[in-house]
Every structure is written in C-alpha cells, then in structure tokens.
Amino acid sequence: MHAAHYAAAVQTESTRRSLRALILDGRYPPGARLGEVEVAEALGVSRTPVREAFRALAADGLLAAAGRGVRVVELSADELTHVYRVRAALEALTAELAAERQRAGRLAPAELTDLAELADRTHRATVERELTEAVGLNRQFHRRVAELAGNPVALHSLERLWDQIQVSTRRSLHAPDRTALVDDQHRELLAAVTAGDPAAAGAAARRHVLDTCAAARPPEKE
Amino acid sequence: MHAAHYAAAVQTESTRRSLRALILDGRYPPGARLGEVEVAEALGVSRTPVREAFRALAADGLLAAAGRGVRVVELSADELTHVYRVRAALEALTAELAAERQRAGRLAPAELTDLAELADRTHRATVERELTEAVGLNRQFHRRVAELAGNPVALHSLERLWDQIQVSTRRSLHAPDRTALVDDQHRELLAAVTAGDPAAAGAAARRHVLDTCAAARPPEKE
DNA sequence: GCTGCATGCATTGCATGCAATGGACTTCCG
DNA sequence: CGGAAGTCCATTGCATGCAATGCATGCAGC
Numbered sequence: 076m077h078a079a080h081y082a083a084a085v086q087t088e089s090t091r092r093s094l095r096a097l098i099l100d101g102r103y104p105p106g107a108r109l110g111e112v113e114v115a116e117a118l119g120v121s122r123t124p125v126r127e128a129f130r131a132l133a134a135d136g137l138l139a140a141a142g143r144g145v146r147v148v149e150l151s152a153d154e155l156t157h158v159y160r161v162r163a164a165l166e167a168l169t170a171e172l173a174a175e176r177q178r179a180g181r182l183a184p185a186e187l188t189d190l191a192e193l194a195d196r197t198h199r200a201t202v203e204r205e206l207t208e209a210v211g212l213n214r215q216f217h218r219r220v221a222e223l224a225g226n227p228v229a230l231h232s233l234e235r236l237w238d239q240i241q242v243s244t245r246r247s248l249h250a251p252d253r254t255a256l257v258d259d260q261h262r263e264l265l266a267a268v269t270a271g272d273p274a275a276a277g278a279a280a281r282r283h284v285l286d287t288c289a290a291a292r293p294p295e296k297e
Numbered sequence: 298m299h300a301a302h303y304a305a306a307v308q309t310e311s312t313r314r315s316l317r318a319l320i321l322d323g324r325y326p327p328g329a330r331l332g333e334v335e336v337a338e339a340l341g342v343s344r345t346p347v348r349e350a351f352r353a354l355a356a357d358g359l360l361a362a363a364g365r366g367v368r369v370v371e372l373s374a375d376e377l378t379h380v381y382r383v384r385a386a387l388e389a390l391t392a393e394l395a396a397e398r399q400r401a402g403r404l405a406p407a408e409l410t411d412l413a414e415l416a417d418r419t420h421r422a423t424v425e426r427e428l429t430e431a432v433g434l435n436r437q438f439h440r441r442v443a444e445l446a447g448n449p450v451a452l453h454s455l456e457r458l459w460d461q462i463q464v465s466t467r468r469s470l471h472a473p474d475r476t477a478l479v480d481d482q483h484r485e486l487l488a489a490v491t492a493g494d495p496a497a498a499g500a501a502a503r504r505h506v507l508d509t510c511a512a513a514r515p516p517e518k519e
Numbered sequence: 520g521c522t523g524c525a526t527g528c529a530t531t532g533c534a535t536g537c538a539a540t541g542g543a544c545t546t547c548c549g
Numbered sequence: 550c551g552g553a554a555g556t557c558c559a560t561t562g563c564a565t566g567c568a569a570t571g572c573a574t575g576c577a578g579c
Contacts, residue, residue, distance in 0.1 A: 157450040161387065
C-alpha cells in the first residue's frame with residue numbers, strides 16, 4: 076500500500092467500481108460475507124476507502140449490513156418479485172416517455188436504429204447460447220430505452236434495480252424457450268416507441284418485465 | 298470530542314439521521330456547502346462518521362458532490378419535474394397494489410380508517426395554515442398508502458424521492474387554493490383503494506402527483 | 520485598471536492506531 | 550454426553566495524523 080502513491084486521488088470511487096463489478100460478475104456470490112481487511116488487501120488500498128465503498132454499495136442495494144460487517148444481498152423470491160414490480164412500473168414509465176419524445180420528434184432516427192441493433196444482437200447472442208453476453212446486451216437494450224426517455228432519475232433508479240436483479244438471478248442463468256418470446260416483446264416495445272405510441276410502449280414494457288419476473292421465479296411450488 | 302465516549306456505537310447512523318433532519322428542516326438550505334469539520338464539531342463526532350454520513354446522504358440524493366466537498370442538492374425545475382414523474386409512476390404502483398390487497402381482503406379495516414384520519418388531519422392542518430405540520434401529515438398520508446401496498450422496494454424508493462422534493466420545494470411553501478383540490482384527490486384515492494379498484498387508485502394517485510408537480514413548478518414562463 | 524500567475528491556506532482523501540463488540544470455541548457442570 | 554457459560558480472538562467503528570489538492574487572495578506585469 077506504499078507503492079500506490081501515484082493514484083493519490085479517488086481510491087474510494089475506484090474501489091466502489093471494482094467491488095461492484097466483482098459482485099455483478101458473481102465473484103462475490105449472494106450471501107457472501109465481505110471483510111474490510113480482505114477487500115482492502117485484494118484491491119491494494121486501506122480500509123477507509125473500502126469502508127466507504129461498502130456504504131455506497133449498500134445504498135445501491137448490492138450489499139446489506141449483516142450485524143458485524145456486510146454481505147452481498149440475497150433476495151428472497153418475494154423480495155425479488157417486489158423489485159420486479161417496481162422495475163415494471165419504471166420501465167413502463169421510461170417506455171412511455173421515450174415514445175412521447177419520439178412522437179414529439181425529439182429522437183434522432185439513429186437512436187432508434189441503435190436500439191434495433193441492440194435487439195438484434197441480444198437475440199443472436201441468446202440463440203447462440205452466449206449467455207453472459209446476452210445478459211449484458213439485454214441490459215443495454217433496456218438501458219437504451221431508459222436513456223431515450225430522457226429522465227435521469229428514472230434511469231438511475233433502474234440501474235439500481237437491474238443491479239439487484241442481476242446479482243440475484245445470476246446462478247439461474249437459464250435461457251429457456253422464452254428466447255423467442257423475449258425477442259418478440261423487445262420488437263413490440265421497439266415498434267411502439269418508433270410509432271410514438273406511449274400507451275402501447277408502456278404496456279409492452281410492463282408486460283415484458285412482468286413476464287421476465289414470472290420466468291425468474293423459482294420452479295414455483297406448483 | 299473526548300467526552301462522547303458513551304455512545305460508543307453507531308455514531309455514523311446517528312449522524313446520518315441528524316444531518317438528514319437538519320437538511321429536511323431547511324437548516325442547511327439547498328445549495329449550502331457542508332464541511333466535514335464543521336458538521337463533525339456541530340454533532341460532536343469525528344470526521345469519519347460524518348464522511349460516511351455524507352456518502353450515504355449523497356446516495357439518497359440529498360447531498361451532491363461539489364468538487365471539493367459536498368453541498369445540499371438544489372434541483373433545477375427540470376430535474377424536479379423528472380423526480381415528480383418517477384414519483385407519479387411509483388405512487389400509481391403503490392396505489393394499485395394497495396387496492397389489490399384490499400380487494401383480496403388482505404387489508405385490515407383499521408388500516409383504512411387510519412388512512413382516512415390522516416387525510417382529515419392533513420386537510421385540517423392545511424386549512425389552519427399549519428404549513429409545516431400539513432407537509433408532514435401529507436407525507437404520512439402518502440407513505441401510509443405505500444405501506445399498504447406491501448412493497449418495501451417501492452416504499453424505499455419513494456422515501457428518497459419525497460426527501461428530494463421536500464428539500465427542493467421547502468422555500469415555496471405556498472398553500473394556495475389547491476387546498477380543496479388536494480383534499481378531493483386524497484379522498485378519491487382513498488375511495489378507490491377502499492373499493493379495491495386498482496385501476497382507479499393508480500390513476501388517482503398519478504393525477505394527484507402530477508398536479509402537485511404542476512403546482513410546484515415556478516410561476517412558469519407562460 | 521485588468522488579467523494572469525504564484526503562493527498560502529483551508530479542506531479533503533487516505534492510512535493507521537486503539538478500543539469495543541460480537542462470535543466462535545472451549546470447558547465445565549448437570 | 551449434552552448444554553450453557555466464560556473466555557479469547559477476529560473484525561469492526563471511530564479518532565486522528567499526514568500528505569495532496571483545489572481555491573482564494575494578493576501581487577506583478579501589461
């Protein structure tokens with residue numbers, strides 16, 4: 076920790092990013108307990124920035140205080156459903172807003188082209204069973220829609236929810252026969268936004284998210 | 298800060314709460330710059346817990362990094378509108394969920410009675426120009442609805458939004474002739490929830506929030 | 520008189536020491 | 550042999566020291 080005197084600044088932010096990436100990658104799995112010293116040594120910084128990164132990630136819903144210390148969130152099925160419900164509401168909002176902006180002529184055609192391309196690539200990656208990439212592309216697709224909505228508050232809230240979902244559904248990376256359905260729903264959303272139809276876009280987004288929620292739920296108790 | 302060895306624990310959390318209260322009360326007005334040492338001395342703790350409280354409140358959207366140090370958020374009219382849009386979406390969700398639970402018979406009658414009483418008290422305080430109390434009661438009313446929804450994720454997100462709005466609209470504490478309208482809309486929401494009508498409840502909540510947003514906007518540029 | 524720069528200062532970011540807390544392990548008693 | 554209590558240790562929470570950074574102030578030059 077003496078050799079690192081170059082990066083004299085923002086250790087704390089860099090630590091936060093690294094830690095977030097490790098958690099999203101599953102290197103620190105849900106429920107894993109994290110120690111300050113352990114992480115500090117792994118990242119080559121002192122305990123102070125680690126401590127602050129812990130707090131920041133806890134506020135983002137990726138870490139949870141666990142008595143003495145902190146652990147990676149481990150959402151129960153019910154909690155995950157709650158997250159999905161909120162996500163559905165927010166993605167419905169962003170889809171509506173994006174469609175409104177399209178109707179108002181405030182979206183550049185290139186932006187919609189990009190979105191379409193993301194849908195393509197997501198579908199392709201899924202078909203080819205490139206699951207990790209597919210997850211990333213899928214998230215990009217949804218993020219792009221939220222960006223088109225032009226509401227930073229909604230986008231930020233969604234990033235948090237996506238993070239939580241990504242962590243909690245990491246181990247069940249099934250690409251079932253929902254593949255075709257997912258693609259259809261992406262197309263439907265894309266079409267509604269392109270058509271500048273807020274109601275349709277919102278409905279499509281909400282349905283898509285809720286379907287995803289249903290698919291993510293454990294085998295059910297049937 | 299040697300005399301404070303009694304409260305040997307959770308300074309950090311206590312600091313966060315105190316600071317949040319001070320900001321919501323307007324003691325630290327929007328845009329005010331906060332120094333670690335200043336706050337540390339004011340609260341009788343060292344800089345470390347203050348630092349962590351700063352981070353936590355920044356994550357909650359109450360503080361914003363301002364180059365060297367931190368300042369109380371000061372939302373522009375546009376940003377505030379974005380916040381209100383998200384709030385409208387989330388309150389529509391919670392109203393729907395609350396109504397669903399009512400329909401499913403999962404709400405105790407006493408809970409709805411409480412809600413009605415909160416609406417009463419809010420209206421009364423507003424009429425009597427007890428603005429500070431009215432703001433608090435109004436928030437309690439909305440929070441109660443969110444609690445009835447039974448979705449902790451939505452509730453938590455809303456708490457953050459309410460905080461931001463409360464800070465940013467503090468100085469314009471006008472109780473215009475919206476008084477009657479606000480009360481009407483509260484009643485409407487309450488009635489829809491009581492009737493177990495999710496669609497009506499959601500619509501009422503959304504409209505109410507968006508109306509509040511319109512009223513909160515500066516004189517407009519007409 | 521104004522602008523640009525240099526210097527000094529206030530303030531933060533990070534590291535580390537110290538004390539307290541909580542948990543785990545061991546041991547003793549029933 | 551099982552359970553409960555005591556003790557020990559790992560780990561965190563908080564305080565503070567030190568170095569670096571950015572800002573303001575003042576001076577000099579144009």
